[in-house]
Amino acid sequence: MLSKNKIKYIQSLSRKKIRDTEKAFLVEGDKMVTEALESSLTVETLCATTDFLRANRRIVSGDTEVIEATADEIRKASLLQSPQNALAIVSMPEIGFDLGVLNDKLSLALDFIQDPGNLGTIIRLADWFGIKHVICSENTVDCFNPKVIQASMGAIFRVQMHYINLPAVLGEASQSGIPIFGAFLEGENIYKQPLSSSGILVMGNEGNGISTEVGALVSDKVHIPSFAAEGSESLNVSMATAICLSEFRRRQL
Amino acid sequence: MLSKNKIKYIQSLSRKKIRDTEKAFLVEGDKMVTEALESSLTVETLCATTDFLRANRRIVSGDTEVIEATADEIRKASLLQSPQNALAIVSMPEIGFDLGVLNDKLSLALDFIQDPGNLGTIIRLADWFGIKHVICSENTVDCFNPKVIQASMGAIFRVQMHYINLPAVLGEASQSGIPIFGAFLEGENIYKQPLSSSGILVMGNEGNGISTEVGALVSDKVHIPSFAAEGSESLNVSMATAICLSEFRRRQL
Numbered sequence: 320m321l322s323k324n325k326i327k328y329i330q331s332l333s334r335k336k337i338r339d340t341e342k343a344f345l346v347e348g349d350k351m352v353t354e355a356l357e358s359s360l361t362v363e364t365l366c367a368t369t370d371f372l373r374a375n376r377r378i379v380s381g382d383t384e385v386i387e388a389t390a391d392e393i394r395k396a397s398l399l400q401s402p403q404n405a406l407a408i409v410s411m412p413e414i415g416f417d418l419g420v421l422n423d424k425l426s427l428a429l430d431f432i433q434d435p436g437n438l439g440t441i442i443r444l445a446d447w448f449g450i451k452h453v454i455c456s457e458n459t460v461d462c463f464n465p466k467v468i469q470a471s472m473g474a475i476f477r478v479q480m481h482y483i484n485l486p487a488v489l490g491e492a493s494q495s496g497i498p499i500f501g502a503f504l505e506g507e508n509i510y511k512q513p514l515s516s517s518g519i520l521v522m523g524n525e526g527n528g529i530s531t532e533v534g535a536l537v538s539d540k541v542h543i544p545s546f547a548a549e550g551s552e553s554l555n556v557s558m559a560t561a562i563c564l565s566e567f568r569r570r571q572l
Numbered sequence: 573m574l575s576k577n578k579i580k581y582i583q584s585l586s587r588k589k590i591r592d593t594e595k596a597f598l599v600e601g602d603k604m605v606t607e608a609l610e611s612s613l614t615v616e617t618l619c620a621t622t623d624f625l626r627a628n629r630r631i632v633s634g635d636t637e638v639i640e641a642t643a644d645e646i647r648k649a650s651l652l653q654s655p656q657n658a659l660a661i662v663s664m665p666e667i668g669f670d671l672g673v674l675n676d677k678l679s680l681a682l683d684f685i686q687d688p689g690n691l692g693t694i695i696r697l698a699d700w701f702g703i704k705h706v707i708c709s710e711n712t713v714d715c716f717n718p719k720v721i722q723a724s725m726g727a728i729f730r731v732q733m734h735y736i737n738l739p740a741v742l743g744e745a746s747q748s749g750i751p752i753f754g755a756f757l758e759g760e761n762i763y764k765q766p767l768s769s770s771g772i773l774v775m776g777n778e779g780n781g782i783s784t785e786v787g788a789l790v791s792d793k794v795h796i797p798s799f800a801a802e803g804s805e806s807l808n809v810s811m812a813t814a815i816c817l818s819e820f821r822r823r824q825l
Contacts (some may be wrong), residue, residue: 443808
């Protein structure tokens with residue numbers, strides 16, 4: 320049974336302040352919860368229907384608090400519009416950041432991404448394109464925001480997210496010789512530009528693009544050309560990320 | 573002033589049946605309404621604040637019914653969570669479909685896309701990549717659905733959308749020698765596959781991909797390879813569309 324206090328606690332995890340204090344976040348939905356149970360992360364509490372528990376018994380760790388609940392109780396606790404049969408409280412992974420993780424591979428840097436749906440989609444793309452580390456400016460939306468988690472479709476369990484002082488880290492990366500690519504409206508045609516198989520790709524804010532401070536650290540400005548006859552709209556940042564990552568990875572084939 | 577009846581009518585346009593009877597759809601938000609006014613489409617009714625009307629006087633056609641309204645009245649009529657200073661009722665463009673429009677260019681075909689956000693994003697991508705015609709299976713979500721309109725960010729005013737019997741049209745296209753590409757999980761690596769500068773690219777349903785009937789008409793099955801070490805999630809259909817269109821267009825450069 321799901322107590323009123325537990326429901327209150329679950330719902331409180333929609334707030335960043337509470338997540339940061341508790342060092343925990345909420346995962347909802349059968350598929351996402353299954354992925355959380357199978358991931359390397361620690362599931363503190365699993366709250367699920369009898370059927371879900373029976374089907375997934377083998378992947379539940381002995382250290383996890385298991386609460387059997389009715390679909391109705393889960394609905395009461397849920398932040399989703401269409402609640403399912405399971406939700407989980409997961410410990411935030413404690414990953415320190417070391418500049419060395421950016422060596423010899425392609426990583427992504429996000430400069431003030433505000434929309435949770437965009438961030439979730441970008442994490443999903445990072446996972447697809449084999450990006451292991453995403454470094455985010457401190458003003459980028461929290462990756463443990465429930466909307467980001469849901470939009471990431473489980474990729475959040477595989478991609479390492481680092482919230483760091485972005486200009487400082489990019490400055491150090493630049494000094495250690497790591498190429499820094501950035502998507503700009505006035506950059507060079509990405510399809511024709513040399514792209515390395517390692518480095519950092521910076522994507523900027525939805526409305527304003529890459530900030531001046533971060534932009535100054537970019538060594539290679541790239542741009543996705545429009546093929547429209549008339550002046551077309553901009554691409555949104557998750558679309559632009561999809562196209563840039565695709566182009567970087569293609570070159571490695 | 574915005575009458576109660578007008579508000580009722582505006583809101584009724586959230587329903588496909590009413591839109592089809594009235595042959596009209598709703599456009600909301602300052603930027604989108606400005607684009608509608610500047611487009612080749614007919615704006616039947618413009619309902620906006622005094623300030624909006626003053627700023628945009630020059631682009632309002634003499635045939636448009638103009639209703640000056642307060643922000644509060646617009647809020648009452650609006651389907652948006654954050655209403656702005658203008659909304660417009662726009663006539664559906666009457667575009668007949670002729671197979672000839674698919675000749676000598678790249679077009680997009682959508683097989684049962686269900687999510688309005690995905691369709692809007694795909695229309696925006698089509699616009700960016702200079703796709704003039706999108707043919708949709710009859711069970712694809714209506715492109716005049718207000719959520720599609722908003723997600724398209726004005727691209728709906730530039731891209732021609734056709735709801736047709738998809739297997740029949742693709743069958744005829746195939747017979748007339750137009751290559752038909754389709755995104756499949758088991759297709760050939762799109763980065764290594766020959767891609768022509770004209771043809772039709774088919775994207776399938778979010779959950780089930782391209783239907784068997786449509787799949788049988790695809791001449792070239794393509795696939796976006798994952799670069800993840802572990803078995804990663806799938807891409808969603810709008811991301812996959814972004815990557816495929818990017819790859820088709822890159823080859824033309």
